[in-house]
Amino acid sequence: MIQKQYLMIPGPTMVPERVLRVMVREMINHRGPEFIKILKNVTEGVKKCFKTNNDLFIIPSSGTGGMEAAIVNVLSEGDDVLVLNIGAFGARFVKILKAFRANVDEIKFERGKAADVATVEKKLKEKKYKAVFLQHNETSTGVLNDVKSLAAVIKKYDALVVVDSVSGLITADLRTDEWGLDVVVAASQKAFMLPPGLSFVSFSKKAWEYYAKAKMPRFYWDFKSMKDFADKGQNPFTPPVSLYYGMEEAIKILEEQGLENVFESHKKLRDMARTGLKSMGLKLLASDDVASCAVTAVFPPEGVGADELRKKINEKYGVVLAGGQEDLKGKIFRIGHLGFCAETDVMIALDAIKKEI
């Protein structure tokens, strides 16, 4: 029997044929006049998705590269920083910060919970931090943080707000300028509906003040060098040209749909997934009030192995689900419903799960 693939993991996500097609174009000179226009278009398009007028850098790297760039451009060894750790990607911030010898404190929230504003404020009262790191959407647990409220309290204590929105951006509203987010990281392979290979980082005026004092070693990730080249329509190093072609098309699709409608669609898919899973008697990791619009983490029925279930569903129906990460490995499975994902995709995933549990 012919099988079709339904890639329901939280990235890389499915890519529209329109986007794949434009990526087949021949290479052009990345320092020539045509690329200048493309870089400008893509930068402006991504800025609209970030809701920002800050500088916006496009980096040849995975999302984690963007996270590293967000750190080394604002900090020095020994700086006191706080991470709001609600899952594997909060833990990743801790790891990168430790690798670059920042002095890291973390508040580790229970898996499946969002960062609690009161707990964060208590910590900020106790100790002065230069920067606070948090996720917009925690991919490993399917939890959406209340970035607006968290940023407000962090700013009250005058710390830099650094947000990883790699899996969150476009799936739920994020207002970089209105909420005062100093550094925001995103990537191409999530709701931008593109293959992996590009990360995006926005950088506020306050972040530039931090940059001036930041002593962590940097070259590839150096934003000053990126800004100098961006001013002449270039990148410091050779950019992944075909992904820029794809980004231009992806931005067109997002503009045709309208960003607010895209948020609504993601909410609908999330609610559809959660209602369906609950009706099968399955337990979800995150509660409704903090549920991610990008990915839903689910416990399998008692006695059923999460990874065995995923394997069976993949083999029988071509529906690709994600497993658990770190402590949750083998304990949960995750359904991605972001980017180029339709109601019919969620229907198929739910149906396949229902048949196999």
Next chain:
Amino acid sequence: MIQKQYLMIPGPTMVPERVLRVMVREMINHRGPEFIKILKNVTEGVKKCFKTNNDLFIIPSSGTGGMEAAIVNVLSEGDDVLVLNIGAFGARFVKILKAFRANVDEIKFERGKAADVATVEKKLKEKKYKAVFLQHNETSTGVLNDVKSLAAVIKKYDALVVVDSVSGLITADLRTDEWGLDVVVAASQKAFMLPPGLSFVSFSKKAWEYYAKAKMPRFYWDFKSMKDFADKGQNPFTPPVSLYYGMEEAIKILEEQGLENVFESHKKLRDMARTGLKSMGLKLLASDDVASCAVTAVFPPEGVGADELRKKINEKYGVVLAGGQEDLKGKIFRIGHLGFCAETDVMIALDAIKKEI
């Protein structure tokens, strides 16, 4: 009039239609069984081009990212290192090493010359270096270093040999294991005939001994983490999946052609370009004995601006040439003749130049 493009810059290079076509494939799970096979295939294929059995890491980044990775995995702040600077990419090694606070000495050779073995040995006798950095092919000047002889003398003084072969690999023989090259860097957008977005770094046993003592901060570029994931057929972070599809096809093409034949073709194109340019009375930056097989740097006739000439040739014939870098900006132009480049492409480029000078 319809115009066709001839992208004769030293990267990104022209991409064969076969390669572009396979890149249109839908995304797959980068942690699933199918990607494990692709990663293995691509790694084995690239190792053959490196002529190595060392570990080989594939990184989502431009070539400069690979250069940074080659540094931070083997050194600590304050380590004494030597750079053989024969052009802009030698200078780039110096910049990265300084950014990470190595104690850098450099031998700056005249632009258009290769690194001289005797001069290098004299320096190595004077001072003990932990590592020596050099280019296989210097893209900015079109000069091929005698890596075999340079590596032999560097190894005599027990320093680590780190080679940037980003624009050199596949255009001219490089025998990583036979010549004892500890760290070698390459990238996708040169003779691999692929769009930019991947870098490749090989890492010897001796390099791993350096790794164990190296204290430069690293997370994204960390080879231990890459090795741990590679052992299970994965990457630590989301890889640019479509470029891996393209790499599989590019490796097939290289295997069909045979690596030694590919070296011969590159030599032929180089000789054709040089003979043609000389017959027009143009002066070349590099002499025949050190001439690059990837790119030729040319002085325009007296009174003619290099960049004005490039612009005219681009507009009239669609032939895209590269300009000079750093000190050579505006003084030379460069013709790339690497990767998916045919005799007919060089013919057109030469003809266009002849008509416009």
